[in-house]
Amino acid sequence: MFTLITGRTLEQGRTMEIGKFTKDYMDRVAICEINPEDLKKIGVESGSNVKVKTAYGEVVVKAVSSNTTSPGVVFIPMGPWANMVVNPDTQGTGMPNLKGVPCQIEATGEAIPGIYDLLKKISDKTFEAKISKPEVAVSGRSETYSNVVCCFCGCVCDDLEVSVENGKIKSVKNGCAISMAKLLNYDRERAYKPMVRKNGKLVETSLEEALNEAAKILAEAKYPLIYGWSSTSNEAMRHGVYLAELTGGVVDNTSVSCHGPTILGTQQAGVVKATLGQIRNRADLIVYWGCNPVYAHPRHTVRYSAMAKGRFVKGRKERKIVVVDVRPTPTSKIADMFIQVKQGMDYELITALRMAVKDHTIEAPTVAGVPREKILELADMFRSARFGVIFLGMGLTMTSGKGRNLEEAIKLVQDLNEWTKFVLLAMRGHYNVTGTNEVIVWLTGYPYAVDFMLGYPRHNPGITTATDVLIRGDVDAALIVASDPASHFPRKAVEHLAKIPTIVIDPRWSPTASLADVFIPTRYVGIECEGVVYRMDGVPLRAKKLVDPPPEILSDEEVLGKLVEKVEALKLGR
Amino acid sequence: MAEEKVEFKEIVLKPKYKFKVPVESRHISPDSFAGKTLEEIGKLVVYEGSRKKVLGELFSFEGEPGKTAAETHIIIEGDVEKLRRVGESMTGGKITVKGSIGHYTGFKMKGGTIIIHGNAGLWLGGKMVNGFIEVFGDAGDCVGGSLRGEKPGKGMKKGTILIHGNAGAEVGRGMKGGAILIDGNVGPLPGVDMAGGSIGVKGDCEGKPGARMTGGRVVILGKIPDILPSFYIDEIREPPIKVGPERLPGPLYVFIGDVLADMRCMGRVMVSVQSNPQLKMYEELLT
Amino acid sequence: MEYLIKNGYVYDPLNNVKGEKMDIAIKNGKIVSPSELSGDAKTIDASGMVVMPGGVDIHSHIAGPKVSAGRIMRPEDHYKVYMRAIPGVRRSGSGKTTPSTYVIGYKYARMGWTTVFEPATPPLETRHTHEELDDIPILDKGCFPLLDSNWFVLEYLQNKDYDRCAAFIGWLMDAIKGYAIKIVDPGVAEAWSLGMGVGLSLDDQIPNYNLTPREIVRGLCKANQMLKLPHPIHVHCNRLGFPGNYVSTLDTMDAVSDLALNQDTPIIHITHVQFTGYAGDSWATLASGGEEIAKYVNNHKHVSLDLGQIVFGDVTTMTADAPFEFVLHHLAPGKWSSTDVEAETSSGIVPYRYKKKNFVNTVQWCIGLEVALLVKDPWRIFPTTDHPNAGPFTSYPTVLAWLMSRKAREKVFEQVNRRGLRKSALQAIDREYDLYEITIITRAAGAKILGLKDKGHLGVGADADVAIYNLNPEKIDFSKDWETFVKAFKRAAYTFKNGEMVVKDGEILRHMYGETYYVKPRVPESLLKTVVEDVKTRFREWYSINFENYVIGDDELRAVKPIQVETTLKG
Structure with a gap:
């Protein structure tokens, strides 16, 4: 029995922008990351196919050995393959159970279904993406645009430089890998x-x-x-x-x-936040909780948080970085402290932190897999920061408790305001x-x-x-x-x-x-057209038009x- | 619940066809039907999705209602899984659903009885003022619960809800009084924001029982992954504890809390000693 | 459309019309002389009814990031109060103290109001404020950018560089389409950023700056005078919410008295003065400082005030005074929101309930009315509820009734906390506003203090924003029959906006949109260049967006009404 987690990866985000009907996308998303010890246990070789079974369905994907995946836990990137096996029950929140689904893994000789095969399992309808080419070859101006507002993730970076040649985007400066994938491939699969x-x-x-x-x-x-x-x-x-x-x-x-669950939490408790510039300028303690910006918001750490240069906090050296997650991630690699929390028990850990911040005794020696001493140490670190921030992600919105997890995190930040300046921010995933x-x-x-x-x-x-x-x-x-x-x-x-x-x-x-x-x-x-979009912190920006759209x-x-x-x-x- | 000798008049509702979209009426209750002719009942407003219609277009009727709500027994047969707000604000009488029913059944009810043979949707008995609900199947999330954004204590006030199957997340959310008893398992957060009343779960709980409670008790005979850190072990209780019509057996670990919601720790979470060996370490703190 | 409103009792203070029976003519969206109407004109029989200009509200939190943050955190505020859509006529909406945009426009119009200004917008997020304003139907509107803790402003003032400060503000108003300078507990965003949860006094040093709030108020007042913006600096005083803070209000009003040279219009507007009108030194000894404040206003023409009048019941407090909201969160435990906006300002939101039997709430209720009844000049006092902080705007008719009828006040005296009643002079005051004065404070004075020349009056050339109420001033004694007044003001018989009939018998007839007013101060080219260079240099270090994306284009708003302003700035 394993526990299945689904989520974003850099490759999933990048290849998604190139095209969901490409082999590249399937290679990156129809996979299951498994700890090498577990692979041995079930007698599966990395690169071979496995059948993942849950109470809600089954799917064949490629097993990939991963040292960062904990024993007992497996990871499938979010996408059509993961959807076949996740738990649709939203537990009254709208958010299905996308993390922490019990599953079985076994070797299989079956082939990995392509995207059309998957859709065929779901419906008799004829699925067909009639991808075509424009009737008239695109042509137009050549120009370089600066201060371009990126249209991929909630970071909405507005410092991109885009060169357009003959009406087509030729190159992008300052964008992350995913934004480049989008800007250079937007005219595929159209x-x-x-x-x-x-x-x-x-x-x-x-x-x-x-x-x-x-x-x-x-x-x-x-x-x-x-x-x-x-x-x-x-x-x-x-x-x-x-x-x-x-x-x-x-x-x-x-x-x-x-982040619907974050809104649910806000409906119960309110929310204490700040715009990203305030955080960049002042935060000397940054906590990434249940989020993995290095994958899902690639420029976040450089532009707004951990590594960014602010007015009063000059860079990484003047900050403490803490990552809380169920497994090590690329983001935890840049942290000063990594706290591994037990799957589905973030709420408990946050409660324990609230207890510690308020100097209440915690009876259990371990909470959510984290030793009490560590919790007390963390609480002290939080209380003595000059300006702390917790960035929250899917690790809280998608796991047991959902909206209540966010409510508890908000309350923790509210409690910390008795001691020092503390805010939080939801890592909104999508563009607008x-x-x-x-x-x-x-x-x-x-x-x-x-x-x-x-x-x-x-x-x-x-x-x-x-x-x-x-x-x-x-x-x-x-x-x-x-x-x-x-x-x-x-x-x-x-x-x-x-x-x-x-x-x-x-x-x-x-x-x-x-x-x-x-x-x-x-x-x-x-x-191809303008429009107003809001960044994850609510700052409103006007996205620009860079190229002419196809005719009509x-x-x-x-x-x-x-x-x-x-x-x-x-x-x-x- | 005391059995009252009432002479019920029965009226049977059957859907005329399979509902494809939610059907909502605040008039399917003994109070709305009492004293009316079948024709009058047929003219009561119901929404089929966004289409405003009358009950007669969607349901066929047999029998007749009583003169008062207390003498009216509404029996609903057929597939009414998409039917919502049945029994909303009723003050008396009885409703029997022979199959499964949709959301908000018995919402804000003030009295009377609702019996559901199948499953019930979300917010069953939400903000109940008083009355009795029994479900033989499963119930959805937020049984007896308050609505989003409302303060703790705005949920169920009095009354009894019995669920023989399983229930979802946040059972008794924000409840102030009354009793909810579940024979099966429940999702996470039973008794969240609870200010009073009692919840009993004979099966397992997904976790986080009694989160933010300031009063009342949550009793779980099955397994829980863990107790919240904002609770303190108080004692091991041997004698059974009353929840609704039943006495749930000990021995039970009794935890008091939620200290973060109220320093007086007037809430109680009681979990079975036998089912929860992982909590044994709390026994040391009792000596 | 042409209309002839016949035979109504017309109240038009700006043109000295005090209830005479007159005809009012509307053509092409303007008030015209009746002789200009053609035969096609529709006649509205207004006999036995009162005809006034449409209401002008100078301070109501109707749009912007914190208004929506209030909506998001209070779903329960929307369950019971809602409006159904009438397809083809009006849209739907919900919310009692945090209404959605359509509800705001419709409910103001139903009461006969036609112009409302949002008094606090964070410059960086003002694009959001304009989006919301754009979705409020019927009303003409504008917004006041928050400048008291703006890093550019603080730096210029610290260096006593008033010219550049004024130039910066002139540039900013045009760039983000703002209307007036808003000041909230000056410097408090800096204190809040450092975790200081108690706000600042007028002469405290602002952390990390060689400046006091007093200097900010004076500096911005000077800048405003150089810019000659149509509205005075709009000030939420320091120490809001603290017993004894009436002293801060007096000091703030006095802080700029020497700058008022020969002016007969106010140079400082103190907003929701009730919240900064407390005497006493603790909540237990709370009393009203209203008498002193009214006395000052009576003796000094350079000040205007709006009330922030308490209305018992549910509210959602929301303000840029983030530390105050933090304090309130402790007094009224429950939900609390706060947002910092980089380099500019901050905000806080706390739901609250004013209770009649509560001692503090009773004193608060008395203060606003006391000030209004003691101030003699109706042109400098405005009956706001600082919506939604002291009450929802839908309670304006009730607030006005309290001013017009001692009996109405007495009814409340019977219900409130006895001890609280003794803490102000309100019970002893007999004065009652008459309908003419009500017209001044709800329309004429608002238009005047905002410098809106075509609003607030019914002279030829005015915008045809007209409210007709089912009230016969010859038959009704408002002092006795205030309930009839409230009923009539809750549902106007007719409301016209830009010459279109939008309300009849209190029902919305049509969904249309007004215009957004903003000021375009003329800043000399060379001075502007210098200031923009200053801004660009700092922007990179201070802000997290690019400078070029900060500016809002005219084409981004539904309908703009720029007001060119001739400044005294020299190149």
Whole structure:
């Protein structure tokens, strides 16, 4: 019996941007990292195939020996293969159990399924990404843009320099490996014409027909899901909220499977935070808890945290770095102290720290696998910092306790404010997930998972969250914008998504687009059109347009604007 | 619960077709049906997804309601897994669901009885004021719970909820009183933000029992991974402890807490000694 | 659209109209002379009704990062108070003390208000503030950037470089589309950054700077005078929330009295004065400092005030005074949020409830009203609730009733804490505002103090923002029948915005958007160049974004109304 953890890796992020239908992606994501001792125990050689079985499904992937994976624990990068075996139960939070799933591993002679094979297991629908080339070769200006706002992760670095030659991005300066992958490969795996499913297959059509079909689907639906948003602009998000209100459906963004639990914690306790510049300028103690920025937010440590030069704290030497995680990670390598916490027991460790900070006696000699002395030492370190910060990641949002883990972390930081200056910040994963949460909250009163069934906003994660409404089969149509739930939601959710009429609006092909009934390709925000996006700390930036889009391809904002008009006409009988 | 001699009039509801989207009505309760004709009941508002309809379009009716809520027994047959808010705010009478039911069943109920033969969705008996609910299958998360953002103590106030199967996370979230008894296993955080009342779990608990409790008790006869560090061992209790209609047997480790929520440690988490050998080391602290 | 509002009792203080029966004509979004209307004009019969300019609110937290942070942390504030969508007419929303944007616009318009300013925005995140303002329907709006702890400002003031400080502010207002200088417990963000959770007094040294809050207030006042911005410096005084702090308010008002040369308009505006009007030396001995404050205001024309009037019930306190919120978090345990914005400011949010039987809350309730009733000049006093800190803006009609009717106040006297009532002079005050004065404090004075020439009045050329209330001033004695007043003000008979009828019988008729006002001070080219170079050099070291991405373009906002301002700055 092993414990399965899923999560981001640098390679998963990089190859995802190159293309989800590439062999490269499959090679990096259809794998299972296993400790060499465990490999010996189950008689499997690194590089051979294994079948991973959980109570929720099974999948064949390639076993990869990994010294950083603890004995008893195995790791599969997030993606379509992991989804086949994770636990869809969100325990009333919207966040499925993506970390800490009991599993069995055995050697197998079966082949690793390709992405289409996986999707075929889920549905009879014809999945096909009709990746094509533009009819007319792209051409345009040659120019170098500075102060470019990156469009990949929650860091939203705005100091990129992008050189464009003849209308194509040629090179990128200052970006991390993943941003470069995105900026240099954005035009792969694209569609150049809207598509509509006819006789079971996606065929090219006019924008007008695609929009009419999409409007019909939404207007006729009794309870549609309007989901995604995190890779598009605030301007587009506004239309999304309106569509949910018009159709009486539910609108949600990717925070449901990312930092939704942090929002749940904030709903119980509030939150104490700071913008990244304040942290860079002043923090002399940085804790990375359950997050791995070296993989998931590659420039974070250099631009904003551990290594960054601030006004009052000049660099790494003037800081103490602590990493708390269930296993050593590339980020723990740069730490002064690594605390290994038992899987699913971060809450307990945070509670023990709160006890120590308040000078309460801790009865147990070990908590969550960490000796009491260490906990007391940590508490002292926290109390005596001049300005401490805890960066929080999926290790807290996805493991047992979920929203309560974040609530406890927030309370720890609030407690520490009695002693010194302390803040925390959620390592928001996706580009504009923060911005779209903000748009939803100021327009409706709730930050995500907003239901309009009765004509006014209601919210209750566990019931109105995208994952739950799909897993329970509550929605009868879906509009997916700038997101790929077929790659990142548990199998049961994708099964239902494939059953209902689905509209996808996205710049490129993805497994979600390949199961769509209507697919309208659009422009990339931050590459082919402008848009407002918010960084992980809430700082609002305006993403730029660098190149012209392919002919006739509009922005999400424009397409959704037209869709809104058509749905309005159908609903209001105009 | 004292059996009252009541002359119930029965009204049977059956869905006319399989619901594909959530169906919500705050009128499926003895209080709404009492004293009405079947025709009048058929005209009560129900939402099928975003479509505003009337009950008669979605359900067929047989029998008749009583003159008062207390004399009304609503029986729901067929597949109503997507039906929500059944029994919301009811003050008396009885509802029997022959299969499984959706979310918010018995939400804010003030009295009466709900019997569910199958499973129940989330927030079963949420913010219950009083009454009796019995589920023969499993229940979802947040049984008897308060809503998000609400202060501790805004959950269940009085009443009894019995679950013969398993329950999910955060059983009794924010409860102030009443009793919840579960024969099976529960997810994490039973009794989180609890200010009073009692929760009994005969099976295992995924973890973190009694987090932030300021009163009441959580009793677990099965396994827990560990006790929270904000609790202190107080004693080993031999005699059984009452939760709802039953007495759960000892010996039990009794922990007091949650010191971080209230320094007076008036909450109690009691776990079975036999099922939890990993807690044996606490015995040393008792001598 | 053309309208002729016939026969109403018109209150238009800026044009000296005191309830005369008059016709008001609307054409092309403006007030015109009735003779200019064509035959197509629709007639609105306003006989027996009061006609006023649309309300102008100078201080209400309606938009920005901390407003949304308040919404996020309080889902429970939204469960019971919501508005359903009426497809094709109005959008939906929710929230009692942290309402969503559509609810804000609709509920203000339903009361007859048409212009509202957000009084505190962090410059780095002002793009967010504008996005929210843009999504508030109907109202015209603007925002005040927070400058008291801004690193550039602090450095310029420390070096006594007032010209460059003014130039910097002039540049900043244009760059982020701001309207006025906001000062909150000056320097407190620096203290908070260092973990000092108690705020600063007026003459404390700001950590790491050779400056005191007094010097910041004076310096910014000077800069404002050089820039000639339409609104005075807008100041949230030091020591907010501390018993005895009325002294700080008096000192702050006096700190710039020598700068008021020959001016008959205020050069400093003290906001939510109730919160800094406490006498006594502890919560147990809390008393009102309102009398002293009112006395000062009566004797000094350079000051204006808004109340921050307490309304009993739920609120969500949110302010840039982060240390104060930390203190409140201890007094009212529960949720607490705080955000630091690099190099600029900070904020805090704590949900709270004002209780009638509570001694402290009763004293607080008395102070705002006491000040308003003792200040003689209605042109310098504004009945805000510092929404949502002291009360939600939807309670304005009730607050106004308390000013208009002693009986209304007496009803509250019966319900509140007896001992608390004795801590101010309120019970002894008989004064009652009349409808004309109410018009001044809710419309005319607001437009005047903001320098909005086409607002707050109904003269020819004014924006056609008009409110008509179902109140007959000849038949109603507001002193006795204040409940009728409240009812009428909660649901205006008609509200016009830019000449369009947006409310009828208290119901929203249409969803449309107003304009965002901001100032464009003229900064001489060479001075501007110097200052921008200063900023660019420091930006890299101080901020975590690139300088070029800091500036907000006009095209980013839905509809802008730039106000060119001629400054006294020389190149």
